[in-house]
Amino acid sequence: MPRLSRSDYYDLTRDMNWHLKYVPYEEAFPKEQAGDGGGIPLDEWWKWDEPYKLTYREYMQNQADKDTMSYSVKSAISRSHLFDQVDAGWKSAIAAHYGAIAIPEYQASFGEARMARFGRAAAWRNMATFGTLDETRHGQIQLFFPHELLEKNPQFDWAHKTFHTNEWGAIAARHLFDDMFTANDALSTAIQLTFTFETGFTNLQFLGMAADAMHVGDVEFGALISSIQTDEARHSQQGEPTLKILVKNGMKDKAQHLVDVMFWRSWRIFCLLTGLSMDYYTPLEHRSMSFKEFMEEWIIKQFMDQFRDLGMKAPWYWEIFLDELNWYHHGLHLGVWFWRPTVWWNPDAGVSPAERAWLETKYPGWNDTWGRRWDVITKHARKGEIEQTLPQTLPIICNICQIPIITPSNPKRQHDLGPYTVDYNGRRYLFCSEPCKWIFEQNPSRYAGHKTVVDRFLAGEIQPPTLEGALAYMGNPQEVGGQDAENFAWALAAPTLAAAR
Amino acid sequence: MALIPLTAAFRGDFVVQLIPVEDTDTMEEVAEKVAAHAVDLRVAPKRMPMEVVFKEKILSPEDTVKGVGIGPMDFVEVRYADEYE
Numbered sequence: 001m002p003r004l005s006r007s008d009y010y011d012l013t014r015d016m017n018w019h020l021k022y023v024p025y026e027e028a029f030p031k032e033q034a035g036d037g038g039g040i041p042l043d044e045w046w047k048w049d050e051p052y053k054l055t056y057r058e059y060m061q062n063q064a065d066k067d068t069m070s071y072s073v074k075s076a077i078s079r080s081h082l083f084d085q086v087d088a089g090w091k092s093a094i095a096a097h098y099g100a101i102a103i104p105e106y107q108a109s110f111g112e113a114r115m116a117r118f119g120r121a122a123a124w125r126n127m128a129t130f131g132t133l134d135e136t137r138h139g140q141i142q143l144f145f146p147h148e149l150l151e152k153n154p155q156f157d158w159a160h161k162t163f164h165t166n167e168w169g170a171i172a173a174r175h176l177f178d179d180m181f182t183a184n185d186a187l188s189t190a191i192q193l194t195f196t197f198e199t200g201f202t203n204l205q206f207l208g209m210a211a212d213a214m215h216v217g218d219v220e221f222g223a224l225i226s227s228i229q230t231d232e233a234r235h236s237q238q239g240e241p242t243l244k245i246l247v248k249n250g251m252k253d254k255a256q257h258l259v260d261v262m263f264w265r266s267w268r269i270f271c272l273l274t275g276l277s278m279d280y281y282t283p284l285e286h287r288s289m290s291f292k293e294f295m296e297e298w299i300i301k302q303f304m305d306q307f308r309d310l311g312m313k314a315p316w317y318w319e320i321f322l323d324e325l326n327w328y329h330h331g332l333h334l335g336v337w338f339w340r341p342t343v344w345w346n347p348d349a350g351v352s353p354a355e356r357a358w359l360e361t362k363y364p365g366w367n368d369t370w371g372r373r374w375d376v377i378t379k380h381a382r383k384g385e386i387e388q389t390l391p392q393t394l395p396i397i398c399n400i401c402q403i404p405i406i407t408p409s410n411p412k413r414q415h416d417l418g419p420y421t422v423d424y425n426g427r428r429y430l431f432c433s434e435p436c437k438w439i440f441e442q443n444p445s446r447y448a449g450h451k452t453v454v455d456r457f458l459a460g461e462i463q464p465p466t467l468e469g470a471l472a473y474m475g476n477p478q479e480v481g482g483q484d485a486e487n488f489a490w491a492l493a494a495p496t497l498a499a500a501r
Numbered sequence: 502m503a504l505i506p507l508t509a510a511f512r513g514d515f516v517v518q519l520i521p522v523e524d525t526d527t528m529e530e531v532a533e534k535v536a537a538h539a540v541d542l543r544v545a546p547k548r549m550p551m552e553v554v555f556k557e558k559i560l561s562p563e564d565t566v567k568g569v570g571i572g573p574m575d576f577v578e579v580r581y582a583d584e585y586e
Contacts, residue, residue: 331515338543373515373543393538396508396517405517407510416557417510418576419517428574430508454519458506458574 010055015123017046034118035187040249048121048241052234059130063137063231070227074145077220083152087286088485089348090216093277095155095481096345097209098146099170100273103163104177106139111181111189115238118186124238131194131235138228145224155480158344165475168342168453169272172402175450176269180262187242191255192262195239198232200303201266205274206232208294212278215286240310247311259307260315261442264435267321268401275329276336279359280350281485290362292325317435326363330370331406338377339391339404341471341478348485351378352493381491394470397452399429400436424448505566506573507531511539512580524567528553528560535579547581554578 019042020028031037037045054062077083112131119125146159162170178184181193206229213222246255271291278291289297304314315321337347351359351374359366380388395404396419407417419430420437424444431437440447453470456462462473471478502523509520520535532551540546553560555577560569571577 334543335516370515372513372545376541376543376545388542391538394519396519406515407517417512417517417578419508430574457519 006055010053013055014053014126015046015121017042017122029118029120031185033114033185034120035185035189036254037120037187038246038249038251038254040120040245040251042120044245044249045120045124046122048124048245050123050127050237050241052237054130054234059133063133066227066230067137067141070141070224073223074148074220078148082217082219083149086216086218087283088346089281089283089350090213090218090286091153092345092348092485093209093281094218094221095146095153095158096273096277096281096343097205098142098156098159099162099344100173101205102139102142102146102159104173105135105142107177107182108193109133109135109139111135111184111193112235114181114184115186115189119190119238120187124190124242127235127238131238134231134235137231141224141228145220155344155346158477158480161475162344165477166453167344167474167477168397168402171453172269172272175400175402176265179265179446188258190238190242191246191258193239194236195243196259196262197266198236199239199306200263200299201270202232202236203229203298203302204270204294205277208274208289208298209277211288212282212286215288216283240306243310243312252311256312256315257442259312260317260435261439263315264317264321264433264439265401267324268403268436271324271329272332272336272403276333276347279329279362280333280355281348284352284355284358287358291329292362295325315435317438320434327369328406330359330363330366332403334370334373335395335404335406337484338389339395340484341390341467341482342474344477344481346481346483346485349374349377349488349490352490355490378491381488386488392467394454394457396430397454398432398436399450399452399455400431400439400447402452403432405430405432505571507571508574508576509535510576510578511535511544512578513544514539515543517576522566524565526566527562528564528569529562531566531577532562532579535577539579547583549581549583551579552582554580 025042029037109132112128112135115128116125116132119128143159146156149156163174179192180197181189184192206225210222210226210229213219213225243255246252274294275291278287278289278294307314333347333350336343337349340347351371356367356371356374359370377389380386397403398405398419405419419432420434422429422431422437422440422444424440425448427448429440429448431440451459451461453462453473456473457465457470462469502525504521505524507520507522508517510517518535518538520531520538522531522534526534532553535553536551552562553564555569555571555575
């Protein structure tokens with residue numbers, strides 16, 4: 001049987017579009033699932049064109065090769081004692097990663113599958129089919145790898161458990177990812193997941209952390225996430241062609257809005273996961289760049305160059321974002337460390353004298369602000385007064401990002417430490433920043449029914465209404481995590497700068 | 502006596518926290534309650550009186566929560582009296 005060459009058959013399979021004759025188009029592509037296409041004609045959608053094309057046969061071959069590579073690295077490493085020797089802070093970084101990421105990857109396959117059915121161009125649906133398979137792979141592989149580490153550390157059970165709990169970080173991730181893809185229409189998902197989140201931010205965690213992993217000597221993790229990111233580089237290319245069609249057909253404002261919402265939300269979650277891992281958990285000698293430097297390279301330079309080339313503008317809150325680069329994730333780190341019984345890993349304080357000196361060079365003024373707070377903590381740690389380094393109340397949580405409210409957000413508002421507020425339908429909502437407040441105000445009915453952990457506490461949903469009750473509500477993360485990663489060894493090092501002054 | 506949950510921050514600390522107070526509490530008592538979750542935890546203690554700021558007004562130490570009209574989840578700032586912008 002003669003076979004056609006790839007160039008003869010490829011577009012026939014990749015890009016088979018047709019006008020529906022038996023059902024109305026709107027019934028087959030309802031707005032709730034497909035998104036509001038704004039009346040863009042179908043033959044405009046059918047110009048959708050992705051840069052990197054591959055056939056299903058090529059996909060299967062490539063992916064099999066990738067898995068063979070990843071699994072053989074894993075197999076070689078597990079026969080060695082390499083993982084046992086890895087730094088405690090690094091182990092925390094990867095325990096945090098697996099818990100926050102593994103199940104969301106699987107859920108991303110729902111978003112990809114929605115695009116595979118409701119994307120308005122066949123080439124897009126084709127790429128999304130591969131995306132669905134990719135995200136299934138990412139969910140599976142990021143459960144299997146930590147599963148094999150269970151006998152070394154029960155924290156890795158949270159790779160699967162996290163998303164089935166009401167741990168506050170799980171709620172923050174679920175809220176974000178539901179907004180981005182699990183409960184989002186196909187068109188919005190292409191702009192918010194594949195363009196904003198995947199083309200921009202995920203490189204930080206998956207390439208930035210891979211670089212740090214190689215330095216640290218965690219070859220297995222570095223190989224794993226670099227392999228995952230090669231899939232991402234392919235399926236994230238759904239974003240740009242979709243954006244181009246919107247811009248070309250008079251829907252630039254809608255595209256800008258979608259990006260503005262999800263850029264901010266992505267920033268928030270990346271500060272929480274990647275900011276802490278890069279600037280505090282990765283051992284000092286293996287930090288290839290600071291979090292701010294990674295952001296400057298991957299987001300401010302590479303992503304924004306691409307964004308502007310498409311005729312888009314920087315989000316309206318750009319100055320707020322640039323200011324936050326200097327301080328926001330330091331606040332999250334202090335908060336996560338202080339409230340450490342609420343997380344499933346052991347936070348690494350990351351404030352030994354040498355680390356504080358590094359922080360000062362990367363973030364001038366760190367010692368005068370964050371350092372002063374850590375001075376008080378260090379004083380108690382040195383005296384063994386650990387109870388003074390643990391919380392007795394809850395932080396207030398933002399009604400959009402679900403992250404504790406670090407003061408203050410807008411640099412022009414330094415005098416006012418209070419949250420941003422909106423009263424909507426008889427209920428008060430609190431926000432950490434102008435952009436989170438704006439996101440709520442753009443679409444209040446989408447978000448208004450949700451309660452933060454603090455809202456639930458005040459509504460009596462957490463019983464008993466104590467810190468112990470709150471930890472039980474969150475799945476008792478302190479049973480596996482919640483200790484200082486180095487058992488306060490950093491506090492017993494040379495005197496603090498305050499003492500030396 | 503009614504329990505009123507407030508949102509509060511101590512100037513020099515880094516986070517807004519949930520602080521329950523009684524509606525009969527004076528501002529002096531409110532300041533102590535907020536300070537308990539910041540001073541000598543993350544803020545160096547000072548020998549200095551504290552003040553409570555509500556809606557940009559510095560309240561008097563004898564004012565009460567009920568008297569001023571501070572309601573559930575309203576925000577107060579507590580600071581040492583020498584802190585100023």
